[in-house]
Amino acid sequence: MKLAVMVNEGPYQHQSSDTALQFVKAALDKGHEIFRVFFYHDGVNNATRFGVPPQDDRNITVQWSELAEKHGLDLVVCVAAAQRRGILDADEAKRHGKDGDNIAPGFRISGLGQLIEAGIQCDRLVVFGD
Amino acid sequence: MEEGSVKKFMYVNRKAPYGTIYALESLEVVLIGAAFDQDVCLAFLDDGVYQLMDGQDTTGIGMKNFSPIYNVLGDYEINRIYVEKESLEARGLSVDDLQELMYEDEDDDWAEKPSIRVVTAAELSDLMDEQDVVLSF
Numbered sequence: 001m002k003l004a005v006m007v008n009e010g011p012y013q014h015q016s017s018d019t020a021l022q023f024v025k026a027a028l029d030k031g032h033e034i035f036r037v038f039f040y041h042d043g044v045n046n047a048t049r050f051g052v053p054p055q056d057d058r059n060i061t062v063q064w065s066e067l068a069e070k071h072g073l074d075l076v077v078c079v080a081a082a083q084r085r086g087i088l089d090a091d092e093a094k095r096h097g098k099d100g101d102n103i104a105p106g107f108r109i110s111g112l113g114q115l116i117e118a119g120i121q122c123d124r125l126v127v128f129g130d
Numbered sequence: 131m132e133e134g135s136v137k138k139f140m141y142v143n144r145k146a147p148y149g150t151i152y153a154l155e156s157l158e159v160v161l162i163g164a165a166f167d168q169d170v171c172l173a174f175l176d177d178g179v180y181q182l183m184d185g186q187d188t189t190g191i192g193m194k195n196f197s198p199i200y201n202v203l204g205d206y207e208i209n210r211i212y213v214e215k216e217s218l219e220a221r222g223l224s225v226d227d228l229q230e231l232m233y234e235d236e237d238d239d240w241a242e243k244p245s246i247r248v249v250t251a252a253e254l255s256d257l258m259d260e261q262d263v264v265l266s267f
Contacts, residue, residue, distance in 0.1 A: 006265070040155065112163070116162065119263040119265070
């Protein structure tokens with residue numbers, strides 16, 4: 001199956017991102033295609049590279065980046081939600097006059113159209129939220 | 131899936147309008163999604179029914195009152211807005227407490243008709259079963 005995944009909550013506050021990650025891994029192991037993972041609402045907070053969670057527990061952002069690299073996943077962060085919450089790439093930072101950017105490797109910022117497109121193109125869109 | 135095919139999209143709203151951002155941001159998805167010409171409907175259940183209440187005044191909380199946006203959905207050809215009967219009743223509400231959302235039926239000489247359809251949980255369950263894509267906020 002061709003699957004799309006939506007992550008609506010930030011790391012640690014809710015289990016949603018962990019569960020989505022486990023789901024994506026399991027789906028890939030079963031030979032399914034993950035067309036896109038779309039981060040919306042606080043889900044965009046999964047995409048900051050400045051998180052320094054305690055060493056004795058998982059680093060959710062790094063897990064996503066590593067999984068994306070290993071499988072060529074398309075991790076998309078909604079631009080509107082990201083702007084609201086201060087997740088920026090270099091272009092966005094420049095455009096809005098901010099003195100830094102924080103996006104983690106493997107994530108890209110784009111529009112909500114990417115979510116709708118994923119819904120249209122895929123067999124299933126699975127939402128992980130609260 | 132052949133090119134240019136149309137899918138049934140349902141946007142499910144379960145949260146009250148201002149305590150969290152889900153209501154506002156889900157509306158943003160609906161508006162952007164409208165450009166993709168899919169078969170769209172909205173569902174409001176649990177505390178989501180509060181999103182459609184008439185006479186919202188947010189001056190006391192310093193937040194933008196975004197309830198007028200629901201009125202433009204008809205212009206975006208979104209005219210099936212399902213509201214769950216049991217959720218209204220559990221909150222002491224009726225359809226009369228909600229905004230009058232209308233659309234113009236192009237198949238009926240542009241007659242103005244109500245977009246809100248009150249449905250039971252069982253009916254909503256059947257409707258969900260018909261969808262290709264269910265986005266839940």
